[in-house]
Amino acid sequence: MAKKKVQIKKKIQTKKKVQIKKKVQAKQTKETKFIGQVTKIRQTEPRTVIEWPRAMTHVHTYGLLSPFFEGLRKGELRATLCPNNKCPEKRLWIPPRAHCPDCHTEMIWKTLPNPVIGKIYTFTQVVYAGIGIELSTPYWQVDVELPGLATIPKSYLLRGEPYIGMKVKAEFRTKKPTNTILDYYWVPYQK
Numbered sequence: 566m567a568k569k570k571v572q573i574k575k576k577i578q579t580k581k582k583v584q585i586k587k588k589v590q591a592k593q594t595k596e597t598k599f600i601g602q603v604t605k606i607r608q609t610e611p612r613t614v615i616e617w618p619r620a621m622t623h624v625h626t627y628g629l630l631s632p633f634f635e636g637l638r639k640g641e642l643r644a645t646l647c648p649n650n651k652c653p654e655k656r657l658w659i660p661p662r663a664h665c666p667d668c669h670t671e672m673i674w675k676t677l678p679n680p681v682i683g684k685i686y687t688f689t690q691v692v693y694a695g696i697g698i699e700l701s702t703p704y705w706q707v708d709v710e711l712p713g714l715a716t717i718p719k720s721y722l723l724r725g726e727p728y729i730g731m732k733v734k735a736e737f738r739t740k741k742p743t744n745t746i747l748d749y750y751w752v753p754y755q756k
């Protein structure tokens with residue numbers, strides 16, 4: 566009996582030793598590899614510049630302003646309104662505000678009846694757009710006055726040449742919407 570006990574003990578010890586040895590070996594055989602894409606050297610003089618491609622998805626929430634973008638998808642221009650009776654600002658806001666800038670009450674939504682007709686307050690031609698602008702250049706950026714609004718929203722004129730006081734009509738990109746502010750724009754309005 567005493568002999569057997571000794572044998573078992575020895576076996577356990579041997580097994581443990583082997584296991585430790587294997588683990589160490591596994592780590593040693595793994596070699597760290599570069600799994601990226603090799604960059605391109607654009608220039609070396611006067612200093613090295615490389616082209617390092619990056620792909621990024623920016624996850625952006627519209628939060629309480631989501632109804633504005635839902636409206637654009639349906640061909641509706643929606644504005645926010647302060648529901649506080651004591652608030653001095655009774656006009657509508659576009660771009661929408663989640664909370665009233667004057668009294669901080671949570672805003673309510675109002676849909677502007679179609680057709681939405683406005684007047685060009687001012688305009689500028691964008692020739693060199695910054696990175697991230699998803700409109701072909703040159704394009705007309707227009708600030709449009711709308712009745713009942715506290716703001717003069719900025720957008721773009723899809724076609725035609727703007728002038729101050731020009732009547733324009735809101736149109737919507739409901740087919741293949743971008744789900745951004747670019748989904749509404751202005752076109753010249755003729756009765």
Ligand SMILES: [Zn+2]
Nearest residue numbers: 647652665668
């Ligand atoms: Zn208010």
